[in-house]
Amino acid sequence: MSGPSTYEPKTAIERWLDTRLPIIRFGADLGDFPTPKNLNYWYTFGGILAFCLAVQIVTGIVLAMHYDPSGAGAFKSVEQHIMRDVNYGWLIRGIHANGASMFFLAVYLHILRGIYYGSFKAPREVLWLLGCVIYFLMMATAFMGYVLPWGQMSFWGAKVITNLLGAFPIIGNTITTLLWGGYSVDSPTLNRFFSLHYLLPFVIAAVVALHIWALHVPGNSNPTGVNVKSKSDTVPFHPYYTVKDGFAIALFMLLFAVFVFYLPDAFVKTDNEIPANPLVTPAHIVPEWYLLPFYAILRAIPDKLIGVLALAGAIGCLFALPWLDTSKVRSMRYRPTARIYFFIWILASVALGWCGSQEPQGHVIPGVGGPIFIDYDINSVTWLSRISSLYYFAYFLVITPLLGLRETPLPVPDSIYTPVLSHPVAAE
């Protein structure tokens, strides 16, 4: 897609097709894609993500054949019909439900890889933005999928998330009514969520195609962050990376299988085994693990509208990253100071995730109180969320822009090739 095509049609049929629909050329050029030879296993998550999307689409289409998207029938069609009566229904649902968690695990590692190695920097900004769009669509898809079994968590999760939009002045309530199709979350809401849950993965697939197109123009970044300078820096994608990605996918499938077969309920909240009841909220409602950090940011702020804006801003920061990072050095391999702040940022995000799963007034150090400050004592989960949220935003809005101007990076190698040659193993 980037350079001139090297494909030579060999047979008469291929030549005939090539002048009409050059689809074999298209495939051959994809396989011939020159790829830096130093990509490590952090670079295999792209392939793993493609695998995850395919798994969700295949299992989802099958589930949709047995699922009943009505308020009266949804819970039964999942918990009884699919789980007990449909042949292998338990397996297909187990793969789909755990597959969502696997998908997010992979996307988070893929994003962290991108931040660490500076994959978002010029000329890959559009590639990065498309990735952020995919991540956003994944959250929307997973959220609507989680509503479909119509258990207590499904129902109350849907209620809380749709009410987020009600925070906007003037138009807020119009939007929530539009989403609900009623006075509250109800059967019409479930119906439209099912329709959209079916649609969005195909939209994701289309954005993935753009994402890969945008990848094939500048080519892969690599752990040194140094541009490809000559042919000796690259190898063809096939067979080198098809094999490496394939091996990583196989390992990933092992982990996936552990969840499907040994821990099928690891991510299930018991409240979701109770049918949706609009009159009773579960004592402790929590979103799926992959949304917890954002949930904690929302709860950290004592004002509804600002809370919702902060939640949106936390995702917005990812989109803005290419324009926030001022450093000319791509890879954090050569930015020891940036690395430290980055690892603290991961820590803050994990802390936020933990806070999101706890009660807001719970204690961080059990049994210790403390003076109360803005509604909660300073040893509370809420205060840990507040401090972590502050760091989360400071990392993007203050640390990243300033650090690039002030830090002293380590010397960057001249080419991808040099550190490979000076590696102790190569010197032997």
Added chain:
Amino acid sequence: MADSLAQSAPSPTEGVADPGRRDFINILAVSAAVGGVAAVAWPLVDQLNPAADTLALASLEFDLTKVALGQEVTIAWRKQPVFIRHRTPEEIAKARAADHASDLKDPELDSARVKPGHDEWLIVLASCTHLGCVPAFAQGEYGGWLCPCHGSQYDTSARIRKGPAPKNLIVPDYAFLSDTKVKIG
């Protein structure tokens, strides 16, 4: 080939006596297209709004003798939960005492939240004004409700006192048909 064709094709306005007529046709065509798209888009958006049979959910009558003093029931009205609370004199006194408290985020008198002569009946939508969870009674610091979702606390008049919710629990339209019967909606 294609290039030479394009070059030899005359410009669309070449030799036209009044080029302004072409502009007029362009404007007309584009506005017709925009109007057409808008006319088709509106039904596609508006179908998301509540359907007529959903909106037709009638009002609801409720017999208050079912609720003993100091108790509350949660009933469904238009698929939304509603609290009907039979308040004790202490609860009423507590609510009145806090009528001018400085931590009222959405100041309202307790007397304005009940019907005259029926101080003991507090009827409110049971949706937390933060994000819509159903708060639980007799928890929290104000003797009223505590929302399990993000910890908003309401007092015995269901006014917001602490936490992220911005408004008091909403009092729906209702009327006493008799001393023991109310009609909601």
